[in-house]
Amino acid sequence: MTATTSEPGLRPVQKSRYKRRSKGRGNFEMWSWVFMRGSGVLLLFLVFGHLFVNLMLGQGIHAIDFAFVAGKWSNPFWQVWDMLMLWLAELHGFNGVRTIINDYTEKDSTRWVLKTLLVVSALVVLVLGTLVIFTFDPCVDPGSTLSQCK
Amino acid sequence: MTATVEENTEAKPGAVPTFEVTLRIERYNPEVDDAPHFEDYRVTVHGTDRVLDALHQIKWDQDGSLSFRRSCAHGVCGSDAMRINGKNRLACKTLVKDVNPGKPITVEPIKGLPVEKDLIVDMEPFFQAYRDVMPFLVTTGNEPTRERLQSQEDRERFDDTTKCILCAACTTSCPVFWNDGQYFGPQAIVGAHRFIFDSRDDGAAQRLEILNDKEGVWRCRTTFNCTDACPRGIQVTKAIQEVKRALLTNKF
Incomplete structure (x- = not known):
């Protein structure tokens, strides 16, 4: 597809902006490219597996309540599954947005601000999510009537 | 897209039909202009004419200040790449009749490189x-x-x-x-x-x-x-x- 936008206001530009600033050592961009492909394929399996188990098996969507989630997270298998999904999806999304920021921002300062926000938000989601998956206690309420708490 | 052919084609058998077309060219003269702007030129071209021929007609007969690069004019030297109707093409390989001549044809310099004058960019x-x-x-x-x-x-x-x-x-x-x-x-x-x-x-x-x-x-x-x-x-x-x-x- 050929884009047809025209922004004459952007021209003329200083020659200096074409001077490549990166000193290209290391394979970071290559690994990030490989990670996107790998995590994408894994996520297809994890996400559709998650959807199938939650929405199709048994009573389907009607089974989802606090007890259902509590039951799932008392099983190490689903803890690992959900953590993999959380980390892969968050890093996949993080890397995608990082690429978009690189592609669309023109000033280094904007780039820096947006990337800082991105890193902070990704850290919050990862730390909080991991914490919840592994420290989740369905019986924190003493009057709980869940089967796991008896 | 076919050309809007004029009626006088039956005059001579085998004659190439001609038609009128408007070229909307992005002009920029760094000594005078603050920013690039578009100007319209009306030319009569043959059905066999390329955008480069139309540009030549403008430069030679209407406005000698129009600047663009071209060398071989046959698609080999790569001098006359420009944005014609929003798409990068060689002016010497693009027939006017193929780029919707019913409407004004926009011609801009290729994008992303500093414009020096009109259609000439710093390569x-x-x-x-x-x-x-x-x-x-x-x-x-x-x-x-x-x-x-x-x-x-x-x-x-x-x-x-x-x-x-x-x-x-x-x-x-x-x-x-x-x-x-x-x-x-x-x-x-x-x-x-x-x-x-x-x-x-x-x-x-x-x-x-x-x-x-x-x-x-x-x-x-x-x-x-x-x-x-x-x-x-x-x-x-x-x-x-x-x-x-x-x-x-x-x-x-």
């Missing part, structure tokens, strides 16, 4: 990226006393990328290049591809390392703008992906 950043990938034969060992022979299959391997004429239509159609001009651009990768996959060349590892840069092949988003734009029909995006694959197979 230096583009050529610098090409130089950076070392577009010359790199060999090791003793010079052979005769030609460096190559099988037909080995020659076939990089045949597509030998066709490049450095017109910059691909690089200046790339949205990643438009943004900050840091990306090497499709053309430099095509230029590197031509040697990386040449069996006579020994510099592939060096070139791959250069294109493994943050601004190298990994910035390609496979939008296929470059393949669409190439007036030589080079599968540019495919060449870029082949370089990516070569980098990966080298590392694993």
